[in-house]
Amino acid sequence: MTDRWFDDFAVGQVFTSPGITVSESQILDFAMVYDPQPFHIDAEAARRSIFGGLIASGFQTLALGFRCVLQMQLFAKSSMGSPGIDEVRWPRPVRPGDTLHTVLEVLEVRPSRSKPDRGIVVTLARTLNQKDEEVLTFKGMHLLARRPPAS
Secondary structure (H helix, E strand, C coil): CCCCCHHHCCCCCEEECCCEECCHHHHHHHHHHHCCCHHHHCHHHHHHCCCCCCCCCHHHHHHHHHHHHHHCCCCCCCECCCCEEEEEECCCCCCCCCEEEEEEEEEEEEECCCCCCEEEEEEEEEEECCCCCEEEEEEEEEEEECCCCCC
């Protein structure tokens, strides 16, 4: 993928990230610091849980899904941050050894009314595992710079 400016996005565009594989040690390390629930940090307790085994924290899944978005390098040149994300859902757990990728669809392209040098691109991110099962969905808002005038 190549860097894009706000002006390069159009509703309906779809982009797919490369995959990343999640290890058991990554799941344990993240959960010990940020989400120390038994099904994230204790393999035996996780086996006895409704999940039947160790799973990644949803917050780790969100971070990994967003990492996939960033690995596409779509916003590296134009990103001015984000005013937020909406509608975060975790329909399936992520397990050790899963390989995740994110499919990003442009839902809305909205130039700023007050600051003509930028705009908001709203996307739907769908993070899928190696079986193409959704493990995460969210709507992201990307504040992007417009293409600078030619010098």
